[in-house]
Amino acid sequence: MDGSAPLTLENAIREEVDDVVVRFAGDSGDGIQITGGQFTLTTALAGNDLSTFPDFPAEIRAPQGTTFGVSAFQIHFGSREIRTAGDAPDVLVALNPAALQVNVSDLNKGGLIIVDEGAFTDRNLKKAGYTTNPLEDNALDGFRLIAVDITKNTLEAVKEFGLSQKEAVRCKNMYSLGLVYWLYGRDREPTISWLNAKFGKRLEIANSNIAAVNAGHALGETIEASGETTSYTIAPAEIKAGLYRTITGIEAISYGLVAGANKAHLKMTFAGYPITPASAILHTLSKLKQFDIITFQAEDEIAAVCAALGGSYAGTIGVTASSGPGIALKTEAIGLAISVELPLVIINVQRAGPSTGMPTKTEQSDLNQAVFGRNADSPLVVISASTPSDNFEVAIESIRLATKYMTPVMLLTDGYLANASEPWKIPNVDEIAEFPVKFLNNSDNFSPTTRDPKTLARNWPIPGTPNLEHRIGGIEKSYDTGNISYDSSNHQKMTDVRKNKIDGIANDIPLQEITRGDKKGDIAVVGWGSTFGPITRAVQKVRSNGHNVSHIHIRHIWPLPRNLETVLNEFKVIIVVEMNTGQLITLLRSQFLIDAKGLNKVSGQPFKVSEIEADILKAVKGLIS
Amino acid sequence: MNIATPPEKLSVKDYASDQEVRWCPGCGDYAIVRAMQKTMADIQAPPEKTVFISGIGCAARFPYYMATFGFHTIHGRAASVATGTKLANPDLDIWVISGDGDSLSIGGNHLMHVLRRNVNLQYILFNNEIYGLTKGQYSPTSKVGTKSPSTPLGSLDKPVSATLYALGCGARFVARGIDAQAKHLPEVFKRAHEHKGASFVEVFQNCIVYNDGVYDHFTAKNVAADKQIQVQHGLPLIFGSDANKGLRLKPGKIELDVVTINEDGVTEADILVHDETNKVLATLLAQMEAPNFPVAIGVLFCDPAETYETAVNDQLESQKRQNQNPSVNELIRSGATWTVD
Numbered sequence: 001m002d003g004s005a006p007l008t009l010e011n012a013i014r015e016e017v018d019d020v021v022v023r024f025a026g027d028s029g030d031g032i033q034i035t036g037g038q039f040t041l042t043t044a045l046a047g048n049d050l051s052t053f054p055d056f057p058a059e060i061r062a063p064q065g066t067t068f069g070v071s072a073f074q075i076h077f078g079s080r081e082i083r084t085a086g087d088a089p090d091v092l093v094a095l096n097p098a099a100l101q102v103n104v105s106d107l108n109k110g111g112l113i114i115v116d117e118g119a120f121t122d123r124n125l126k127k128a129g130y131t132t133n134p135l136e137d138n139a140l141d142g143f144r145l146i147a148v149d150i151t152k153n154t155l156e157a158v159k160e161f162g163l164s165q166k167e168a169v170r171c172k173n174m175y176s177l178g179l180v181y182w183l184y185g186r187d188r189e190p191t192i193s194w195l196n197a198k199f200g201k202r203l204e205i206a207n208s209n210i211a212a213v214n215a216g217h218a219l220g221e222t223i224e225a226s227g228e229t230t231s232y233t234i235a236p237a238e239i240k241a242g243l244y245r246t247i248t249g250i251e252a253i254s255y256g257l258v259a260g261a262n263k264a265h266l267k268m269t270f271a272g273y274p275i276t277p278a279s280a281i282l283h284t285l286s287k288l289k290q291f292d293i294i295t296f297q298a299e300d301e302i303a304a305v306c307a308a309l310g311g312s313y314a315g316t317i318g319v320t321a322s323s324g325p326g327i328a329l330k331t332e333a334i335g336l337a338i339s340v341e342l343p344l345v346i347i348n349v350q351r352a353g354p355s356t357g358m359p360t361k362t363e364q365s366d367l368n369q370a371v372f373g374r375n376a377d378s379p380l381v382v383i384s385a386s387t388p389s390d391n392f393e394v395a396i397e398s399i400r401l402a403t404k405y406m407t408p409v410m411l412l413t414d415g416y417l418a419n420a421s422e423p424w425k426i427p428n429v430d431e432i433a434e435f436p437v438k439f440l441n442n443s444d445n446f447s448p449t450t451r452d453p454k455t456l457a458r459n460w461p462i463p464g465t466p467n468l469e470h471r472i473g474g475i476e477k478s479y480d481t482g483n484i485s486y487d488s489s490n491h492q493k494m495t496d497v498r499k500n501k502i503d504g505i506a507n508d509i510p511l512q513e514i515t516r517g518d519k520k521g522d523i524a525v526v527g528w529g530s531t532f533g534p535i536t537r538a539v540q541k542v543r544s545n546g547h548n549v550s551h552i553h554i555r556h557i558w559p560l561p562r563n564l565e566t567v568l569n570e571f572k573v574i575i576v577v578e579m580n581t582g583q584l585i586t587l588l589r590s591q592f593l594i595d596a597k598g599l600n601k602v603s604g605q606p607f608k609v610s611e612i613e614a615d616i617l618k619a620v621k622g623l624i625s
Numbered sequence: 626m627n628i629a630t631p632p633e634k635l636s637v638k639d640y641a642s643d644q645e646v647r648w649c650p651g652c653g654d655y656a657i658v659r660a661m662q663k664t665m666a667d668i669q670a671p672p673e674k675t676v677f678i679s680g681i682g683c684a685a686r687f688p689y690y691m692a693t694f695g696f697h698t699i700h701g702r703a704a705s706v707a708t709g710t711k712l713a714n715p716d717l718d719i720w721v722i723s724g725d726g727d728s729l730s731i732g733g734n735h736l737m738h739v740l741r742r743n744v745n746l747q748y749i750l751f752n753n754e755i756y757g758l759t760k761g762q763y764s765p766t767s768k769v770g771t772k773s774p775s776t777p778l779g780s781l782d783k784p785v786s787a788t789l790y791a792l793g794c795g796a797r798f799v800a801r802g803i804d805a806q807a808k809h810l811p812e813v814f815k816r817a818h819e820h821k822g823a824s825f826v827e828v829f830q831n832c833i834v835y836n837d838g839v840y841d842h843f844t845a846k847n848v849a850a851d852k853q854i855q856v857q858h859g860l861p862l863i864f865g866s867d868a869n870k871g872l873r874l875k876p877g878k879i880e881l882d883v884v885t886i887n888e889d890g891v892t893e894a895d896i897l898v899h900d901e902t903n904k905v906l907a908t909l910l911a912q913m914e915a916p917n918f919p920v921a922i923g924v925l926f927c928d929p930a931e932t933y934e935t936a937v938n939d940q941l942e943s944q945k946r947q948n949q950n951p952s953v954n955e956l957i958r959s960g961a962t963w964t965v966d
Contacts, residue, residue, distance in 0.1 A: 045963050190961070245962045259953045269713045288956070289941045290948035294712050296937075299738040303705035306698070306735075310678075310709025313696055314717065318709065336699050392957075426962065429953045463694040463710070463717050466673040471642070471689050473697025483644065484689065 014185060014233040019078025021086030022180060024173075025103045026095030027064055028057050028071040031173035036073025037421075038177055038191045043077045044246050044423050045190055047236025050077035051533065053085030053606070054419045056360055065127040070102045079235040084533040085420060087608035091183070093176050095119060095150065097128035104140070112144045112229075114179060116172065118151035146229060148219060150175050157215035158208035167205065171212040178216025182224070185233050188213055240425060247424040249388040249417040250277075253321075253347060254284035256395025258291050259429050261317050263396060264403050265436040269311025270319045271296040271304040276359040277415045278321045278349040305330035305346065312342040315439060315462035317399055321347035323415075324366045325356065331374055334408050338378045338498065340472045341449075341458045343402035343409075345395075350414040350529075352604045361604025362416035364529045365580035370410045371558045371587065377495050379502040381409040382558040386532035388417055389424040394555070400435045405505060406457040412557065414579075416606050417530045443467035448482040455508075456501035505559050512561035517543060517550030523619050524571035526596070528554045528584055531577050531607055538612035547620050554584070565592040573619050575599055577612055640665040640672070642692045653804035653830035654683060657751060658690050660802075660810040661720075665693075667811060668818060675718045678707045680732055682724040683758050684751040684830075701732025704739035704748065708933075711744050715934045718818075719746040725766040726756050729785055733765075740794040743822045745932040747814070750787055750825070751804075753832040754839050761835035773835075788911040791825040792904065792926060798824040799907060799926040803844055804831060809855070809922070816924050822932050843920045854919040856910060858901040858927070861893060864919050871896035872910075881909050883918060901927040 022039070026032045033054055043050050055072040062069030076086030088108045094100040096119040107113065120135055134140055135147050154172040155165075163171075174195075181188055192210050199206035223229050247255075261268040270293060272282040286295040294311065298304035301322055308318030322330065327348050337344040350366045352358035366373075370382045381401050385391040391413055398409040440446075440459040448470045450459050461468040470482060478485035479493050515532075516539050527535045532553050539551040552567065554560070561567075568574055568588070574596040576585040582598040589596060599615045601607055640662040648654045665675070675693035679685035681700035688695025694717075698706045703721045711719050721739075728736045728750045739748065755773070756762040763773040763780040766787060770779040791799045798820040802813040810828070817824035829840045843852035854864035854872070862872040863886070873895050875882045884891045900906055907926035913919060945951075 041961055045961075047965065194961075239965045241965050243958065243962055243964055245958070245960060255953070255957050258956065262953055267713065269709055271709060288951075289944035290951040291953075291956075292941070292945070294937060294941060296709070296712060298705065298708075299734055302702060303708070303735055303738065306702045306705035307709030307712070310696075310706035310711075311713040312709075313706070314710045314713035316713040318713075332699050333702065340696075426957050429957070462714075463676045464674055464714060469672050469693050471644075471691075471695035471697065473688070473695075474699055475697065 015230050016233050016235065018080055019076065019082060020091065020184070020232065020234060021074060021076045021089045022091040023072055023074040023089035023103060024093045024176070025070055025072040025099035026173065027098070028059065028062055028069045029064065030071065030095050031170065032071040032073050035173040035177045036075060038194065039180065040075055040246055040421060042181065042186045042190050043075065044244065046186060047239065048077040048079065048234055049082040049237035049239060050075060050423060051082045051085045052421045053416065065096055065098055065124045067098045067102050067128060070099050072103060077234065079237050081237065083537045084606070084609055087610050091180070093180060095172065095176065097124045097130055100134060101128040101130065107143060109142055110144065112146065113140060114146045114176065116150035117147040118149035144229070146223065153215060153219065154212050157211045161204040161208045161211070163204060163208050168208065171208050174209045174212035175216035178213035179220050182217045182220025183231050185231065188217060242425045244423050244425055246421045247389050248419060248421040249385065249391045249413055250280040250284060250419070252389050252391035253395050253413065254281050256392035257285065257319055257399065258288055258293065259432065260396040260399030262291070263432060263434045264317060264399055266403070267292040267294070267316040268319060269294045269296070269308055269316045271298050271307035271311070272321050273298050273301045273304045273326060275323050275326045277351060277418045278323050278347065280418070281321045281347065301326040301329035302333060305333040309333055309337050309342060309344055312344050313463070317343060317345065317403065319345040319347070321349065323349050323351045324353050324369065327366065327369060334380065335374045335376070335378050336474045337408040338380055339474045341406040343406055345398045345402050345409050345411060347411045347413065349418045350412060352602065358604045360415065362414045362530065362606060363579050363602055363604065364414050365583065365602065366412065367557060367580065367583040367587070370412055377499065379499055379558070380407055381502060381505060382412060383409065384412040384529045384555055384557055385417055386529065386553060386555065388420050388422050391417060396432065401505060403437045404435060404457060405455055405501060406460060407502065412529060414530050439465065440468060441465055447480065448472055449477060449479060456497055456504060503559055506562040509556045509561060512552065512554065512564045512567045515551040515553040516540060518548065520570040521548040521550050522571065522623055523549040523573045523575060523616060524552050524568060525549060525575045525577060525612070525616060526552045526554065527577045528557060531579065534607040534609045534612055535577055537609045538616060541609070541613055542616050549616055560591060568592060568594055573597065573623060575615060575619060577607065579607065635666055635669060637662045637666045640692050642690050644689045646690050647686065648683060649834050651833040653753065653832070654687070654751065656804045656807065657810070657828055657830060658687060660807060661691065661814060664811040664814040664818070668815060670718060674716060676710065677720045677722055678703045678710065679722040680727040682727045684722055684724040685727060687722040701727050702735060704732060704735040707746055708739055708744050711746055711934050712937055715938055721746055721748045723748065723750050725750065725752045725754060725764045725787065729765045729787060729790065737794045740791055740796040740823045740825060742933040743797055743930055745821055745823070745934055747817045747824045747826065750827050751830040752787055752827050753830045753836055755832050755836040757832050757835055786911060787827040788925065789908065792908055792911060796825045797822045797928050797930050799911070800826045800924040801829070801922050802826060803829045803922060805844065813923065820927060821929055842915050852915060852919050853922050856899045856921050856923040856925060858899055858924065861896040861898050863896055873897055879905070881913065881918065901925065904928065
């Protein structure tokens with residue numbers, strides 16, 4: 001119960017390291033994600049840069065102790081800039097045999113394994129597919145092992161608070177957290193405050209969890225005193241001054257939508273249908289109605305996009321979010337939005353496919369669907385997010401472009417970006433430019449298809465405005481009057497104007513910049529979306545070894561930045577890194593007739609820095625030979 | 626386009642758009658659009674606040690012919706678009722125009738949900754028991770045995786009853802009308818409009834090209850009086866050319882019986898009085914089919930309840946009262962933050 005036990009041996013034998021990857025793993029009911037969240041917060045408060053990756057099973061409560069019920073949370077933190085959740089864990093906390101079984105092969109050589117010895121019963125071992133106990137044979141040779149009966153120690157630590165056996169066992173995640181806090185010399189206070197706030201109404205639960213954190217920490221000190229295991233210290237990273245918080249991609253998108261609607265001076269109509277991993281946007285926005293947000297859980301994906309479009313028709317900004325299979329269902333309505341030229345924001349939190357695929361695993365294989373996935377010539381705007389916090393800016397930009405150009409905008413993010421979190425330097429939204437929408441209210445020479453000659457956007461006359469009564473629909477309409485038209489030259493003209501409008505947006509988006517490295521050189525590593533982190537780190541590493549390699553990250557997928565071709569032509573070799581079988585590369589080849597090589601991965605897991613590094617080095621070798 | 630300065634009172638003609646109507650000559654839809662324009666004039670609907678939203682099919686062309694706002698959407702989805710529009714602006718007066726294929730086949734799901742949610746709008750289903758615009762395939766309301774291009778040997782699947790479906794979905798207003806009843810149909814539309822909540826109206830509509838005369842057995846002039854019953858709240862369920870037939874419950878059963886007044890000891894006192902707030906009675910009336918029963922026309926069921934968009938906006942307003950002048954800057958600074966110097 002003493003939250004301020006002195007860290008007597010601090011710095012005495014602590015080894016200083018630059019960066020560390022820790023993975024917590026256990027049964028899906030073990031509270032692994034909460035443990036990870038707490039470790040993240042404490043690490044951020046300690047001044048390290050960090051990146052996290054939660055990896056949970058599709059099953060809500062898979063049978064206990066099974067390998068498919070293993071939930072994990074990985075955090076990479078350090079005293080330098082951290083761009084990815086880390087290639088391989090240095091530390092694995094495994095709360096049961098299944099968690100060890102699933103994760104041990106990912107661990108770095110010589111890595112540290114902390115296991116709950118008490119969970120390694122014959123029954124659990126069998127469920128995890130072990131024929132012998134790995135703690136007793138030589139299965140973990142080459143790793144360092146701390147085997148503690150966490151379950152028993154936790155029960156002992158919380159005994160005095162009178163919890164039921166089930167509730168008491170649940171505290172073991174906090175025990176393991178306390179132990180890892182010791183390992184990295186972390187302050188327990190933020191977690192203690194959090195526990196007090198969260199379980200304020202059930203003091204015995206708060207106190208038990210706090211006791212478990214402290215007991216785990218105390219165990220570490222005992223081990224330390226025995227000199228068996230080294231503990232570590234990680235200096236604060238050089239981080240720009242300012243106010244920070246951790247933010248997940250889901251939060252960033254949701255807050256970005258709120259900010260974007262605010263900048264457009266519009267109400268929002270958000271309509272969604274439950275789908276992993278996009279539902280959390282609906283959950284988040286449902287709690288923010290005070291910002292004039294109507295949230296609507298529709299009967300299906302089609303109804304969701306249609307209701308969002310109906311909201312745009314009425315003069316709010318319609319937004320819908322889903323994942324690949326849901327986007328497929330929305331396709332026809334997106335085509336309608338293109339045809340009637342109403343603003344609409346469609347968020348695709350991509351996941352591994354095809355079909356249902358692997359809903360909780362990440363992928364970026366919906367680029368083709370976003371750019372080309374509709375009947376007929378039906379262009380729209382496609383933007384992608386690169387990091388969890390980048391979703392905030394991209395969401396604002398989506399609303400800006402949708403309302404300015406009267407067009408649907410598809411925002412591509414992915415399961416990794418949605419669930420991962422990172423520290424975010426909180427912007428002052430007052431400094432973000434406003435883009436207030438003006439509805440048409442002048443009926444002189446009114447036609448619903450009158451366009452702004454510069455943007456080619458049609459005007460936005462909303463129902464309720466006297467003298468602007470008109471009809472719109474998915475049938476081809478006259479360029480001049482908006483009335484139904486089957487005229488052949490008119491269809492050509494309308495198809496052209498729809499295309500030119502979207503193409504013209506290239507003049508309203510930033511020029512492509514070199515993300516890292518020189519403007520001209522041997523190799524450009526090109527990526528989009530969540531591959532940003534591993535690519536930029538890999539490029540940084542090879543550059544530090546003297547190789548002439550640059551990183552080009554493309555945010556605007558359609559239209560592409562207008563100088564992109566010129567930028568790419570400055571490099572001898574172009575490598576396009578994607579978590580698909582080659583979608584951006586096809587787009588780049590078809591648009592610019594450039595030769596490019598693909599590095600592709602579709603395992604449901606993000607790229608490792610080392611994988612990209614190896615590929616770059618292979619290309620370097622090819623250039624030399 | 627509407628004229629710049631509206632006259633004090635809008636006439637039927639003022640609700641007709643300048644678009645050339647493109648239904649087949651003799652189509653029942655002409656009568657329905659006229660009935661609607663008359664309804665508009667009768668209620669003096671403000672054109673700028675009136676929105677017609679349709680899906681796909683012959684009926685879905687309807688909005689183009691009304692001098693109001695109109696949105697011709699995609700197949701089956703008008704109810705969903707309309708839901709979003711109504712949520713975003715509850716002041717708008719929305720009419721969804723749809724057909725039997727649009728509403729009960731491809732859009733059956735959305736019809737169910739717009740009704741159960743009780744979104745305050747009027748849903749008009751033009752039922753002609755056929756797919757007209759795609760050249761005559763049988764529809765979900767076609768009778769078994771309907772011969773069509775896709776069922777040359779006769780259709781096999783049993784039809785759905787639009788009104789029973791609506792009642793089953795929890796609609797709080799269910800009515801029926803007939804395209805050619807120029808006087809009665811606007812009255813049904815007006816009742817639908819008066820009702821706060823989702824008002825469902827099935828209009829029996831004749832497709833002169835692909836399903837001509839499909840309703841003749843109860844709409845033809847010579848049989849109408851005996852084969853239809855115009856139901857009215859509070860009045861006895863009497864019909865027939867001699868106004869001497871009526872409906873009563875079969876003794877000891879929850880089942881309707883057609884009886885003749887002054888025969889077999891039946892008196893007018895035995896005849897059921899229509900109670901449009903009674904869902905069981907509405908269901909019994911909706912189930913009646915030829916040849917043993919007359920087809921019930923008029924408002925079968927009307928039992929208002931809170932509308933969805935009211936509840937949604939009440940929730941929103943209450944959140945706004947509890948969190949006045951919300952700031953995005955505050956929002957993104959909520960939770961644990963720290964300062965790096």
